[in-house]
Amino acid sequence: MAASPLASAPVMAAYRYCEAVTALQARNFSYGIRLLPEPKRLGMSALYALARRVDDIGDGELSAERKTELLRQTRELLDEVRLGTVSEEDTDPIKVALGDTARRFPIDLGGFDELIDGVEMDLKGVEYQTFEDLKVYCRCVAGSIGRLSIGVYGCEDPKLGAEYADTLGLALQLTNILRDLREDALNGRVYLPTEDLARFGCEQGFALDRPPVGADFTGLIAFQAERAQEAFADGLRLLPLLDRRSRACTAAMAGIYHRLLGRIAADPESVLQRRVSLPGWEKAYVALSGLAGGRS
Template identity: 65%
Template sequence: MIRAVEPDTHTSAPVLAAYRYCEAVTGAQARNFAYGIRLLPTPKRQAMSALYAFSRRVDDIGDGTLPDDVKAARLEDTRALLTRVRDGAVDEDDTDPVAVALAHTAQRFPVPLGGLDELIDGVRMDLRGETYETWDDLKIYCRCVAGAIGRVSLGVFGTEPRARGAERAPEYADTLGLALQLTNILRDVREDAEDGRTYLPADDLAKFGCSAGFDEPIPPEGSDFAGLVHFEVRRARALFAEGYRLLPLLDRRSGACVAAMAGIYRRLLDRIEREPEAVLRGRVSLPGREKAYVAVRGLSGLDTRNVTRRTVRRRA
């Protein structure tokens, strides 16, 4: 069982300023994520913003235009920052607000910081230009860049003390991270191709005649691009179904946060399924009103109740 530590009732001005910075980064750069964490109480929302701001820094290094050797050095700088956080060596008046907020979060909550090391490892895989022959190969990458973040986030959410099966919460959080990442990969397939990256497994691409890649706003000639997308959508849906078993293990507001974030991606997956070729023309997204609806649905607890009913039927 994972329990969130009761946060301090008094937070110093420098720490509050650091959290405000992280929340600004989150609001500006992660609108889907921001919709979900709005549903959390203030201490958990601040902590999730700190985790996002650190993760955004790592991702920005990997996605930037600097030479790879400079990127590698900067990634090791972020790893050194994690060491300072673990060692309690970040002061409240440190000039890096992300460091201050992350250090305070690590004091407040039982966050497994090793998951952020895994994120750095995943971005290093991008720097090496790794490609993936099979889904099992791609899962390793997805677990680094997304599954690990699910497990880290669980340290903030905590699990309900009397929740049956709470020992499996990290597994479900990891699986939900895989579902989100696979959805991201489908959404960004053209953008990634323009950056010289291919994430979908090579054996899947070959099966559907898509090995030529996605450098054009139309499918490769003679390919079954729609078949490829629908195949990956089914895989993502199975991951969502398994990962959603996390919801009944969380308190109401944490469950609402997860349901909102995951719900936005599930609806994005629906759009991609309806019009597969849209991902080759540009980034598919949801309008704000639809994201707001998903957030309200998450807060209502409907998804959690549905998962609970399915679990009860399965046990019966």
């Protein structure tokens, strides 16, 4: 269903706002989203814009009380979208765009509630004793977005596709956790399981630009990277279930993170010294490879 001929000027303006947010802030995801046909590209931009808002609430400098209130208001926004009561004249462009997307595509808005649950875990300072505990968090903040995306993409087997998308989200979030290890530590957050930190002697944390004294830091990163690799291998089984352009979008986004994981695994201590990333030209190459049917 084409979005442009059927959407009013206010709705299209709302979508353009979401596209601008995506282009400006989705450093990795925007490369894949650009490969989608317009209706799906607009829908994915609306999903990303709300997800970005939720993340920004969690990562911002506001008080915990104010963050909690803003998350509550976001849940109310989702209730309006579910009820179909969002007016195209609403002053919140993300709400307007998401309302239109929900009418056009069978997205499960419960994924956003899970994302908010994950951000609330951060606000409470939840620590993860085991990998199974961490998986719950990862599925809330990343797997949820994968499952939401399936509604926009379309899928030959929606149930199986949602499972693979959830696992792919786990792979991406594990990669994020490794990339942001020191940044998170400086902000008082530790995501890696407590039992793994103890196993590799890393209980001291990662506030310094070098590994903890006496720790097997390289072993810790290798262990976590292998988990992420396994999740990538399983999650990428989603690709054959998608149409060509949706497959290209997913392959591009996953490919960028997969390459990032490879960089981290090859040089574990780099995550303590800088934010590991890929140059723009390489991200573009991975995206074009996805469009051509390759995987990077």
